[in-house]
Amino acid sequence: MSKTTTMSVDIRFGDCDPAGIVFFPNFHRWMDAASLHFFMSCGVPPWNVLEHRSGIIGTPLLEHHARFAKTATFGDQLQISSSIIEWRPKVFLQKHVVMRGADLICESTETRVFCRRDADDPRRIRAVPVPEDIRRLCD
Amino acid sequence: MSKTTTMSVDIRFGDCDPAGIVFFPNFHRWMDAASLHFFMSCGVPPWNVLEHRSGIIGTPLLEHHARFAKTATFGDQLQISSSIIEWRPKVFLQKHVVMRGADLICESTETRVFCRRDADDPRRIRAVPVPEDIRRLCD
């Protein structure tokens, strides 16, 4: 198991839809922020700095599975706990659990991959094996 | 099996992230739009009209599972095909397949539930059984 980090989110009026609850893609925006927050809390630089050192530009998603247990609305504060539950040679599984105090709001398991820009065409991105130095920082 | 409907999306500059590709929560924004587009194409009124007839305010997500096969960027046009692959008494499973021409970009299966506002506290929402009249329009 990796470290676990926690990030807070204050839900805002504009994050909610006409039903008065969080529009669900926003949970994924926050989980994506929690994913980078996890790496930065472990000592990995943000992607724009890392790109200049090692070419890594981020960790795009290959797959994810999310469950939504309770609704949330603006004025609520969320705590997102993030950890890496499995490292594979080329991908990793990151889990996010979103709580409002003692209430489980939602949780998601994401399969992500480290990527660089293609050397020949910088508009394309290429998956690379999990960098050993990053993995060591996170364990 | 239900009907299948298709919705087009033009990817915009602001939908993409510093890696130059679609920020993945935007795929879920578009799939959510494709979900309502499916119902409206089947003859169901938009939620703001339906609320005044039957109290239904939308179809929040309970769960979803998505796979991302290829990246996409601004200037690309996507086609999202949506159908309902299973009706259960209280929930339904809706599948969205996102293509760019012949390329599969991503796909997701969503578990959704019809909801109304709580009669005693309109800030809360309550799940209701799948309305028969809506189901008939979609098959």
Place this chain on the structure above:
Amino acid sequence: MSKTTTMSVDIRFGDCDPAGIVFFPNFHRWMDAASLHFFMSCGVPPWNVLEHRSGIIGTPLLEHHARFAKTATFGDQLQISSSIIEWRPKVFLQKHVVMRGADLICESTETRVFCRRDADDPRRIRAVPVPEDIRRLCD
């Protein structure tokens, strides 16, 4: 002059565009959050609570003017200072100044109006005069 309140924002990867800088509509999302944060810091309840007391559902924009001085990117932390620079009988002018430490990033002056739902058609919203009790809390 009213009180001045400050709200922090951590810029996230997904807030930035392919040029690597904040996609400008996100500054307005944050200013909108800073606007409500101002009222809540002054003791006004969030709109979903206030609606049940007085019918007020929010403060839609009538007009705004923004200047962008420097770019910002993910990993930066912003401080947004908000105050009301003029109360008129029916509208108010709210100013937001967005700083990154000592650097001015952008600023905006917004003309906003308090609104309720229309009594006859709750899908429509109606402007109301500035509520005296809210104004007193903010001065």
Place this chain on the structure above:
Amino acid sequence: MSKTTTMSVDIRFGDCDPAGIVFFPNFHRWMDAASLHFFMSCGVPPWNVLEHRSGIIGTPLLEHHARFAKTATFGDQLQISSSIIEWRPKVFLQKHVVMRGADLICESTETRVFCRRDADDPRRIRAVPVPEDIRRLCD
């Protein structure tokens, strides 16, 4: 005066806030898309293609002034007319008028500047004079 181009937008459920109306930063997302749509309709390639030819990565905003006349909601279709109302040596003023059929919803005048990445530090961007070839395509 430049050409005028028109772009359609279908407002979606998730573009609207708990008051049931478009969350105003989304109008700016659409105007930004209309800005690029204008250039592409005039024969300018999208920024990701243009970057490889001339280094131009986009047209960040320096300033804008917007007025909101009527509210809009999901199910509505908008037409955004865009034109360049003034070319200056280093910046240009672009105007967007957002209509719903015959109803004016909002309008904005944006001051924008063409930018490239800094040669020494690609994380920084630099303003460049208005490219003559782009201007000719738009007039």
